Amino acid sequence: MSNAALPLSGKHAVVTGGGRGIGAAIAASLLRQGARLTLLGRSETTLAETASRLEALGRIDYVCADVADADAVTHAFSKAESLGGTIDILINNAGQAVSAPFVKTDAQLWNRMLAVNLNGCFHCTQAVLPGMLRSGWGRIVNVASTAGLTGYGYVSAYCAAKHGVIGLTRALALELATKGITVNAVCPGYTDTDMTQETIANIVSKTARSAAEAQAELSMKNPQKRLVAPEEVANAVAWLCLPQSAAMNGQSITVAGGEVM
Known part of the structure; x- marks a missing residue:
């Protein structure tokens, strides 16, 4: 099939947090659908x-920015448009998770979780919406x-941001419903990414569990008793x-094997 025949041919997509894990898998999936990527x-x-x-899958560029920094986001998206044209698709994937009991969650941790996970979506969406x-x-x-649909202990700041x-x-989604623009979310459960490996390492460092036991504990939250693959999240996106x-x-x-219904 020629690139012109693919469903996202001619569409420019930006994937934040696109360098690894779920973001990189999403980038690959969108390239296969014909999109040009930043x-x-x-x-x-x-x-x-x-x-x-x-790059073998299609046209792909990159720009650097911390999504929590509004000015950096504005500059990065301006550069992205100069590289690939008007942005048609935005994937707000950049995120960070740090665990701590609520009584040990200080203002710095709280604000960082909101800045990256929630404010980042705000900044990036504001950057692309005029063009859309x-x-x-x-x-x-x-x-x-x-964690945006249910509660998890020891990640109150992360849960609040994802909610x-x-x-x-x-x-x-309601505000833009008649504008030809859709807004949706995907909600992965524990996924086989570097972020989950960091969670496993944190469990190991704070408990007597081995890495295998820690991973098994996280996998048990999924009724399929496994970690989700990044490609499964990417397909939904x-x-x-x-x-x-x-x-x-x-x-x-939800992309979580039935964890949340």
């Missing part, structure tokens, strides 16, 4: 390596978490971006 992240080295690895409104078409997909992402998704998915709006789709 990765956004903090590490130029990581972005360059991922872009090099995926002008063109009358757009897809915004926020990578939230099952905020779900609220933002629903409010913006790519589907929401398709022109044929225009009726999907304001949804929070």
